[in-house]
Amino acid sequence: MPGAAATDLNIVRKCGYPGAMDELDSEIIRHLQLDARQTNRELARRVGIAPSTCLERVRSLQQRGVIRGYHAAIDPAALNRRVEAFIATRVRPLSRAVIEAFRAQVVAYPEVLGVFVVAGDDDFLVHVAVRDLDHLHGFLIDRLSQRKEVVSFRSLVVYQSGRKEVLDRLPDA
Amino acid sequence: MPGAAATDLNIVRKCGYPGAMDELDSEIIRHLQLDARQTNRELARRVGIAPSTCLERVRSLQQRGVIRGYHAAIDPAALNRRVEAFIATRVRPLSRAVIEAFRAQVVAYPEVLGVFVVAGDDDFLVHVAVRDLDHLHGFLIDRLSQRKEVVSFRSLVVYQSGRKEVLDRLPDA
DNA sequence: ATTGAAATCCACTTGTA
DNA sequence: TACAAGTGGATTTCAAT
Numbered sequence: 001m002p003g004a005a006a007t008d009l010n011i012v013r014k015c016g017y018p019g020a021m022d023e024l025d026s027e028i029i030r031h032l033q034l035d036a037r038q039t040n041r042e043l044a045r046r047v048g049i050a051p052s053t054c055l056e057r058v059r060s061l062q063q064r065g066v067i068r069g070y071h072a073a074i075d076p077a078a079l080n081r082r083v084e085a086f087i088a089t090r091v092r093p094l095s096r097a098v099i100e101a102f103r104a105q106v107v108a109y110p111e112v113l114g115v116f117v118v119a120g121d122d123d124f125l126v127h128v129a130v131r132d133l134d135h136l137h138g139f140l141i142d143r144l145s146q147r148k149e150v151v152s153f154r155s156l157v158v159y160q161s162g163r164k165e166v167l168d169r170l171p172d173a
Numbered sequence: 174m175p176g177a178a179a180t181d182l183n184i185v186r187k188c189g190y191p192g193a194m195d196e197l198d199s200e201i202i203r204h205l206q207l208d209a210r211q212t213n214r215e216l217a218r219r220v221g222i223a224p225s226t227c228l229e230r231v232r233s234l235q236q237r238g239v240i241r242g243y244h245a246a247i248d249p250a251a252l253n254r255r256v257e258a259f260i261a262t263r264v265r266p267l268s269r270a271v272i273e274a275f276r277a278q279v280v281a282y283p284e285v286l287g288v289f290v291v292a293g294d295d296d297f298l299v300h301v302a303v304r305d306l307d308h309l310h311g312f313l314i315d316r317l318s319q320r321k322e323v324v325s326f327r328s329l330v331v332y333q334s335g336r337k338e339v340l341d342r343l344p345d346a
Numbered sequence: 347a348t349t350g351a352a353a354t355c356c357a358c359t360t361g362t363a
Numbered sequence: 364t365a366c367a368a369g370t371g372g373a374t375t376t377c378a379a380t
Contacts, residue, residue, distance in 0.1 A: 022250060026278060032245035036209045039356065050366050066244040071338055072205035078194060078239040080343040086291065094300040110343065114336040118329040125259060125329060131343050152192040156291035156298060163243055163287040170253040170283065170304050214374060226348050
């Protein structure tokens with residue numbers, strides 16, 4: 001069926017995502033970002049479709065990888081993490097092997113929230129949340145400085161942070 | 174009852190969080206970070222308590238603000254956001270009013286994932302996710318450069334990112 | 347504070363348009 | 364693909380320890 005195949009490809013090209021992502025999917029995603037634990041009935045009512053239809057949509061979104069998971073957001077203070085920082089880090093040599101090893105091993109440290117490989121003067125941005133400033137210092141000298149590939153770093157301690165919980169789909173144009 | 178008050182204060186000081194956070198709470202939180210949509214029965218079975226007890230613990234954690242919410246994680250590509258970057262930004266004057274206005278208004282831009290007020294050479298780290306490099310450029314010149322308080326910025330485009338989904342509680346010692 | 351049972355509500359499946 | 368109904372199962376409440 002070449003006609004159908006062409007249509008599918010057009011949809012993929014237009015939306016930039018296989019499986020189509022219409023307005024209904026976007027609405028479902030928006031509501032699940034806001035509250036992932038609401039019942040399927042609530043969700044269906046809010047987006048204006050039947051519960052069974054809604055359930056099918058959600059399962060499709062999960063299977064397509066659009067929905068990657070459902071996570072509880074925890075107060076950092078309850079996890080004993082009152083100090084948050086980004087650590088801009090430079091490593092040498094800048095080879096694929098070094099970058100990959102650094103990324104994988106650093107993200108495994110319990111203090112680390114995430115590791116970003118970035119373009120610019122710095123090679124990495126390491127996002128950490130630790131108990132206090134003493135423990136940040138401890139992380140820097142006991143973990144980061146111990147690594148042979150690290151040539152320099154500087155800390156950007158976070159005084160305030162404003163994160164967005166619900167992200168809308170950006171327009172194609 | 175001064176004895177009880179002293180005990181409560183000791184608990185607060187020791188755990189760093191009012192309401193106590195024992196091992197059971199930590200286990201519940203760990204499982205809910207991994208999968209926020211699992212049923213209460215599953216969760217209860219995994220931590221080894223009765224479903225009704227588990228429900229009570231979860232509700233207490235919510236009421237105490239330890240659990241802040243449940244959010245679905247969405248593939249950025251499905252949201253038409255294939256380019257991610259941090260933008261280190263400097264503003265002047267560095268007054269409380271300017272900082273607060275910048276933070277509140279910039280986080281409201283649809284491209285922005287989060288805004289961090291940081292210590293160091295840069296005043297802010299603006300985390301964005303946009304359609305492509307052209308749109309990143311567009312954000313920089315149409316949004317950021319338009320703001321009177323912005324004196325300079327530099328982009329750190331993210332090539333790879335590794336984020337942690339489950340955060341453990343750090344030890345008190 | 348934790349538990350077990352009862353009642354209500356929801357998810358999942360099947361059938362149909 | 365979307366909807367409607369029925370069944371099995373889960374959530375929630377409540378009484379008791």
